[in-house]
Structure formats: structure tokens, C-alpha cells
Amino acid sequence: MTPGDWARRVTRPGPPVGRAARGTGSLLVDNIGELVTNVADGDGPLGLRRDAALLVEDGQVVWTGPARDAPAADRRIDAEGGAVLPGFVDSHAHLVFAGDRAAEFAARMAGQPYTGGGIRTTVGATRAATDDELRATVRRLRGEAMRQGTTTLEIKSGYGLTVADEARSLRIAAEVSEDTTFLGAHVVPTEYADRPDDYVGLVCGPMLAAAAPYARWIDVFCERGAFDVDHARAILACGQAVGLGARVHANQLGPGPGVRLGVELGAASVDHCTHLTDADVDALASTSVDWTSGAVTTTVATLLPGAEFSTRSPYPDARRLLDAGVTVALATDCNPGSSYTSSMPFCVALAVREMRMTPAEAVWAATAGGARALRRDDVGVLRPGARADLMILDAPSHLHLAYRPGVPLIRRVLHHGVPQ
Numbered sequence: 001m002t003p004g005d006w007a008r009r010v011t012r013p014g015p016p017v018g019r020a021a022r023g024t025g026s027l028l029v030d031n032i033g034e035l036v037t038n039v040a041d042g043d044g045p046l047g048l049r050r051d052a053a054l055l056v057e058d059g060q061v062v063w064t065g066p067a068r069d070a071p072a073a074d075r076r077i078d079a080e081g082g083a084v085l086p087g088f089v090d091s092h093a094h095l096v097f098a099g100d101r102a103a104e105f106a107a108r109m110a111g112q113p114y115t116g117g118g119i120r121t122t123v124g125a126t127r128a129a130t131d132d133e134l135r136a137t138v139r140r141l142r143g144e145a146m147r148q149g150t151t152t153l154e155i156k157s158g159y160g161l162t163v164a165d166e167a168r169s170l171r172i173a174a175e176v177s178e179d180t181t182f183l184g185a186h187v188v189p190t191e192y193a194d195r196p197d198d199y200v201g202l203v204c205g206p207m208l209a210a211a212a213p214y215a216r217w218i219d220v221f222c223e224r225g226a227f228d229v230d231h232a233r234a235i236l237a238c239g240q241a242v243g244l245g246a247r248v249h250a251n252q253l254g255p256g257p258g259v260r261l262g263v264e265l266g267a268a269s270v271d272h273c274t275h276l277t278d279a280d281v282d283a284l285a286s287t288s289v290d291w292t293s294g295a296v297t298t299t300v301a302t303l304l305p306g307a308e309f310s311t312r313s314p315y316p317d318a319r320r321l322l323d324a325g326v327t328v329a330l331a332t333d334c335n336p337g338s339s340y341t342s343s344m345p346f347c348v349a350l351a352v353r354e355m356r357m358t359p360a361e362a363v364w365a366a367t368a369g370g371a372r373a374l375r376r377d378d379v380g381v382l383r384p385g386a387r388a389d390l391m392i393l394d395a396p397s398h399l400h401l402a403y404r405p406g407v408p409l410i411r412r413v414l415h416h417g418v419p420q
């Protein structure tokens, strides 16, 4: 299956986020000191070009090349010698929720371990919230992410855990994202605590039926204390049967079967990957085929260092995965319990400092890697035909994202070619 086939096959709910700059003429981004294209014909894995320009029409990139060859355009943005990168692709975020868990964070920083049990606290608050309250939170966090360079943002449900609350969570998410994920199998809610089989039946039956019209993906938290491998397999298979793509929360809190289950089912991504055996790494590496061949069987390992930071846990071994040839993505895991950050630059800095990724590897994983994890080829890359989603840095190079952590370096963001 080619990426295009995939895009046609999956559900695409709601209108796209933002609007293409149709009818507004051409826009030239000029005087780019360093252009990160993620295209193979540039320099290195990021496809770097110096002294470059980029032309946008109808929300798409239509040309990139040396600034001296730049075509005329109706409008111009001067990058002032700064770096221009594809917008970040945050392929893992939980934005539909109410309340916060700052007190839980404080307790954890005072020494209490993270168990995942706090998810139920957020479930209670989310069920009690109105649609408008949930919508306001989603839009606030999406705006926050956009200001930090994120132009593609996957959004999961998973704090409703009733048929109606999961459906409305996804309906609200689909208002602002093309990549929405049904995570009814986040935890077993309290009212089903002693009958998890019944809850899995609900997830695979009426809850999936209500959620699927608003979802592109299905996800499951396959972990001790959440869903065991048999339940996880059943849930993902039900979703795939109605056309949803599979993703898995796997191997976060300890070793387990989640990663190998994801590979077995052809999941687009297995996320967290903090505790991996050699067999897990081998399984992931076996899926890493060349994207350009058109055979989309890669299962991406999506690393979420914000979660390890916020739970004071050991970071995943990114080098082991990269050295084995596994495709790695970085994402925020933005959620009110274990990683309340929407900042991809923060995750890039953590990946470089704490996980020994090179700055180039981390930037690639946060852009092109995220696109792979969502099986998309129209984002995470700046080449003719790609969506004109990009950021202009107040810095001459992508290196500064990790070199100057915590500094607001993103001067401007274009989404569908529209300045934000």
C-alpha cells in the first residue's frame, strides 16, 4: 500500500485544520540561512540547504532552491538569515480532558511513584465537563503547541470511557485535527473494575461504533494495570476491522508484550518503548523498510521523553533503537498527568541531552519521524507538493533547538501556507 492509498483508505473526519491560502496568490519565504527539507537530495539526513528560498501557493510548497534563483511572488516573508524547518508533527497527545493534576505532580516530585492510576481522576473531571469546556481546553493547547512550531497534532480520546463521552471527545478533537485516535482502552474505568471482559466488549461494540466516524486511529494502553495482551489484541483488531489504523501505548512502565503486539498487527507506531528486550528491538527493526518503496509496513518507535521527565523515570534507549535501524519519532504525550507539556522543542532538547540523539536525529524524529508515525507523506517535509507547514527560527540553525533549551526561538509559523 502506498502512502496515498493509505490516505484514501482511512477516515478523514471533519474539515482540515486551518485553511489553505487559496486565492491569496504566491508567498515567497526568502533569505533562509538554513532550510531543513528532510529530502534526500539535500545535505545529510535533514536535507539541509543554505541561503535558500521557498515558494508557497494554495497552501502547498511549490518550489525550494537557492535564494538567488527565487521566482517572483505576490508576497514575501524575510527569514532574516534564520533557519526554516518543517512544522513539528506531534504524533501523540491527549488533549481532550478537564481539570489538572498539579498536586499529583508535586507528590511525585516529593517521592511518590507513578502508576498510571491518576488517569481515573481525569476521567471523573472530563465526564463532568461541558462540551464547551472540553473544546476550550483542546483549542487552548492546540494554540500553545502551534506557537511552539507544531503544525500537525494527533489527538486521542481516552478520558471519557463511556460511549457518549468517547464519541464527544473525538468529535471535539476532529474539529481541529485530521489525526484523531480512539483510546477507549486507556484504563478500565472504576465501574468495570471487577469485570474487564465486559468493558472490552463495550469498547469493541457500541463504543467503537460511536467513535469510529470521528477517528482515524485506534490505540490501547497495553500495560500491567491497564489492558493485557489478549484484550489489547482484540481491541486493536476490532478497530482495524472497521478501517482504523492501529497504534499502541507499549512498554512504558515495564517490559511487556505491547511492542511485539504492535508489530504483529502492523501498527503504525508503538509509543513509549521505555523498557525493551532484544526481541522487541529486533521486531521493530524487521519492519523498517524503505518508505520510498511504497510498502508501508514500518512500525515506528515513538519516544515520549516528556513522560520520563515528568515522572522522573529512566529515559528510553534511543541509541539502541537507532543503531538497530528502527524508525524513531519524538512526541509530547501532552496530558494532564504524566507529561503536561505541548512543547516539541523541549522534547527535542531532552532527546539530545538525555537520550543521546544527535540534534539532527532529534529534529528529524520530531518532524519526518512523526509523519511516518501517522503514515503521512504530506507533512514533516518541505518539498514541492508538501503542505506549507513550517517554522522560522530566531536562530541560524536547527542545532539551536537543543543548544538553547527553553528559549522561545520560533519566530513565525506557517500552517497550510497561512502565517499564524
Ligand SMILES: [Zn+2]
Binding pocket: 092, 094, 249, 333
Ligand atoms: Zn499517551
